[in-house]
Amino acid sequence: MTDTSPRQRIGNALSTVWGQDAIKLTALVGVLFALYIAGGFLLDFGVRQQINSLSQLLFYIAVFAMLALALNLHWGYTGLFNIGVIGFMAVGIYTTAILSKGAMMAEPAAGSTGGFGLPLWLGIIGGVVAAGIFGAFVALPALRLRADYFAIVTVGLSEIVRFTLLESSFQQTQLFGYFTGLGGGSGLILDFDPTDRFLSGLGLMDWYVGAVERFGTQFGLGSNPKPVIDTLLWALILLVFLVGFYVLLQRVGNSPFGRVLKAIREDEDATRSLGKNTDMFKIKAFTVGCALMGLAGILFYAEQGAITPDAFRPRITFFVWIALIIGGAGSNTGSVMGGALFAAFLFRGPIFLKNIIEEQIQVSAVDTFGEAVVPLFTSIDPVPLFVYTVDNMQQLQLVFMGLVLIYLMHNRPDGVLGHRKEAASSIPLARVRGGASADAAGADAADETAPVEGGEDDG
Template identity: 55%
Template sequence: MSSSVRDFEINDTMLILGALLAIYVLYLVGGTLLGYSLRGQLNSLARLTFLIGVYGMLALALNLHWGYTGLFNIGIAGFMAVGLYTMAMISKPPASASAGAATVSGLGLPLWVGILGGMLAAAILGLLVALPALRLRADYLAIVTIATSEIIRFIVTSDQFQTFTLFGKQLGTGGGRGLLLNFSDPLDPLFNSGPYTAIEHALDPLVGGSSGPVLDSLTYAIILLLFVVAYYWLMKRTGESPFGRVLKAIREDEQVANSLGKDTNQFKIKSFMLGCALMGLAGILWQMRQGAITPTSFKPQVTFFVWLALIIGGAGSNTGSVLGAAIFAGLLYQGPLYLKNIIRGSIQVPTAPNSFAGAVGPIIHGHIMPFVSYMMGNINALQLVLMGCVLIWIMHHRPEGVLGHRKEEAASIPLLRPGGGSGGPKPDAAADGGEEQ
């Protein structure tokens, strides 16, 4: 590894850590303004870390599709749902005979078997989608993936699949009611260990009660960050491998890659299946500890959120994927809700008008509080408007993302001519991207 590559990696690591530190400091300052106790601060940081972990994994998986291979996948929520529901049906304990017909049963296999089964199911669905769709143009692939995602969402919410029999086993998705995950917490051995219990007892006086739930949430969020590191390592190794270099060659010009004897369809199918499996795992980790699956969670806006995180950081860069996920989760997803609490805790907000016109009209006379109260009451809808405005601004002013043009090159060696303009060989691209400007 050359010194320039090592310098890029160090700089990128410091950039991610610096961005995370800045976001956490903002939340700590906001919590202080709101008068949060230590419990409230820890809960806030646990939620923020959880979101960064989930969207970091999904952005890295999407970067394999779009940033590496140029595959336009906008059905991410569907692959997440397949992974999660498959895991639930494999690992959920069988229902007892006295539980009633409405209770959804499972196979009762170990959780790790369910996780592997969920990833495999998402990969197989990716294969079924890829076989016909990858022979089409990119926009048709997008249509196929979003259609598949919606088909999956309608299936898991349909009463027809609430319970069904497969190979003599009673299974089901739970329909619109969702699915209870009545198996033990996979992290119970950790939470019941001696060192962990000692940390809980030490925190109990500081939080004014039992610190178990908040500490458990924070611990699981940190575990998700470790999964982000594992995803990053996998994507980095994939990008540096001969397989990854072919994927990036396909992204640049598929016809040229094909003319060099590479079966581009096979490479695209393998890339698509791997990315779908990683999305399925992210879906499992997203709701595995919530005790139940909520089918309304897999709306198309989840896919939009992941794409926005990737676009913010910059497609083609693993570092940009993680950085974009942190910025999206901290500033665009949780930020407006946090800001609403700060405003309501700082000033007296009057009753919100019933209409947008009633909120905007008083501004002409210099009264902005009706508009502020209207925004506070409709923060969820305005949050999507803010995301759309940020996306439009990025696409107009910085389409390459916050890191600039960091797309990884397909070549494994420098392609610049020695002595080209600087008296010697120019540094090669960074391992995480760094195409020369």
């Protein structure tokens, strides 16, 4: 054996540390936070604006990472082409809203609706269960279809959910003596604050308010720091849920159930020939994934104060798909990374960059596309086109997403982490004999029976 140098040992140790997925995820989030903090300095943000900016970034990272993980269970593990993600999110949050809104036993004024007044945690459980049941309802007939037809069914049912929410017949109704409903096109007012209910349930509300006031005074958050700290707290709560999503799906992927799902993804006929009921496995996977999408929808919209059917258009589904493609289908770590990169650069990034450019560069506005393009050909002046692009950054956001998607599909189809080999088992399969593995014993035996290098020539 040859001794390695201290530099090699340090390099090997660093390589081992960097090989851990948790380190990669932590480093990525740290870099994204550093970029946004630097952007905040360019925008002359104070402490309050910096905390608010980072809280929003963390919120969207957690939401899109959770949705990408749930979609990865469908597409990355099982090969189910679900493009109706937003429909299951809508089922989750609307069910939670109806169950947890304040109860109304008398007929309310036109345009207002109540709920059943249940505790919020029961409403969240109800929303998750409802999204899972709806997923099973979709899966039962749709799994007999090919992948492309299955995708059409999911997006079609997602739109059916949205148009059902818009239907005026369900805007207000009486059920079990309670006046409730879906709110129609006006949507529903969420008269519950998840953060306050969470703290009140733990008996920490008074301590929290006092701590926020002291924190706001010490760090210059203004006279009303609670909204900013509430946003940060909710983002941290979502981060905890994200860790739960990740651990759950990692265990599913390494379990016998998860290995069957991956086998179905690779070759369903071969898996069925081994005696596995592939339809039942797909229904279970689809139901669990839809329940997780419902939970992500609840966490996404619960703090917004109100929900309307227009918030559940298909574009959110495609955002989640882009996040999954960025990270790489089949990888839970890649799904989280994809959600973080999408949230930081493609979802919030263009608007943040626009604010920075407008703060640093003072130029006259360009009203039309013609005024922006003509100087490029007449006087080779790219400034009007650049100004026009910055002014319309929000409208061009989908264009940027499309360009990134095209680049990834051509140059990095396996995502940012590339192709990662999947172990056949979550435990080592080599037998141990006297402290050495069977593979090592076999290698030693082979060395003993093999001719010594150059032995015959030496004789």
